[in-house]
Amino acid sequence: MKFLISNDDGYFSPGIEQLAAILSRHGKVVVVAPERDRSAASNSLTLDRPLTVRRAANGFHFVNGTPTDCVHLAVTGLLDFVPDMVFSGINHGPNMGDDTLYSGTVAAATEGFLLGIPSVAVSLAGKSGQHFASAAPVIDLLVERFRSQPLQQPVLLNVNIPDIPADALGPVQITRLGRRHKAEPVIKTQNPRGExxxxxxxxxxxxxxxxxxxxxxxxxxxxxxxxxxxDLTATTQLTQIKDWLCR
Structure with a gap:
C-alpha cells in the first residue's frame, strides 16, 4: 500500500515520526507536513502567496503552508502516485467534539477525503505525550481492514487514543462527536510597549x-x-427556512 502522511504539529514532531514508522511496515510512506506548528489552522488554504516544498535530512517533506495545503499539494502535484490512504497525526492532544472544526490534524485528513482518498486523523488524547506507540495496534487494525475489506467509497475517520500504555487500552468504540460548552473568555494582558x-x-x-x-x-x-x-446542510431546517423566507 501507499500512504501519504501529514499533520498540524510540524514535520519535526514525535507523533509524525511514530506514525511514519508504523505505516512503513505496511508499504510506501511519503510525509508532507507543515514547516512549523499549525495547530487549529482548520481547513485553510494558502492562496495569497506561492508555496515551497523542502526535504529534511530524514526524507520528510515540509511546506511553508497549512496542513490542508500539504495534502492538497501532495495529491494534486507533488506525488507521482495516488495514495491508497491518507493519515494525519499522530497529534499531541485530543481532537474531539467541536474541536474537530478547528483542528489542523482533522483538516489534513479531510482534504484527503475530499480528494477521494480514505483518510484517517489520529490523535493522542493526553497532555504528556508519553505513549505515541500505543497508536500502533489501532493503526495496524485500520490498515489491515482497509486492505482486506476495501470500502466502496472513501471515508473520513477521526481516531482518538488515550495517552496510556497499549496494554491498558480498552476496546475500540465507534462513537459520535460530543459537544463542549462555549470557550473560556480571552486572556487580556499588555505587551512591553503597554499595548x-x-x-x-x-x-x-x-x-x-x-x-x-x-x-x-x-x-x-x-x-x-x-x-x-x-455535508454542513441543516436538513432539519430546510422547510423552516423556506417557510420563513419564501412564503
Whole structure:
C-alpha cells in the first residue's frame, strides 16, 4: 500500500515520526507536513502567496503552508502516485467534539477525503505525550481492514487514543462527536510597549459527554473512532427556512 502522511504539529514532531514508522511496515510512506506548528489552522488554504516544498535530512517533506495545503499539494502535484490512504497525526492532544472544526490534524485528513482518498486523523488524547506507540495496534487494525475489506467509497475517520500504555487500552468504540460548552473568555494582558493584547482562552468543558460520545470513550480509556461527514446542510431546517423566507 501507499500512504501519504501529514499533520498540524510540524514535520519535526514525535507523533509524525511514530506514525511514519508504523505505516512503513505496511508499504510506501511519503510525509508532507507543515514547516512549523499549525495547530487549529482548520481547513485553510494558502492562496495569497506561492508555496515551497523542502526535504529534511530524514526524507520528510515540509511546506511553508497549512496542513490542508500539504495534502492538497501532495495529491494534486507533488506525488507521482495516488495514495491508497491518507493519515494525519499522530497529534499531541485530543481532537474531539467541536474541536474537530478547528483542528489542523482533522483538516489534513479531510482534504484527503475530499480528494477521494480514505483518510484517517489520529490523535493522542493526553497532555504528556508519553505513549505515541500505543497508536500502533489501532493503526495496524485500520490498515489491515482497509486492505482486506476495501470500502466502496472513501471515508473520513477521526481516531482518538488515550495517552496510556497499549496494554491498558480498552476496546475500540465507534462513537459520535460530543459537544463542549462555549470557550473560556480571552486572556487580556499588555505587551512591553503597554499595548493591550489578547490570547484565545482555553476550550470549554464537555457539555455532551454521554454514552456513545468520543469524550465518554476516552474517559473509559477506550479508543474512539468517529466517522465524519462534510455535508454542513441543516436538513432539519430546510422547510423552516423556506417557510420563513419564501412564503
Amino acid at each position: 493591550t493584547i489578547y490570547w484565545v482562552g482555553p476550550v470549554g468543558h464537555a457539555q455532551d459527554a454521554g454514552s456513545g460520545t468520543d469524550f465518554a470513550a476516552i474517559a473509559a480509556n477506550a479508543v474512539s473512532i468517529t466517522p465524519l461527514m462534510i
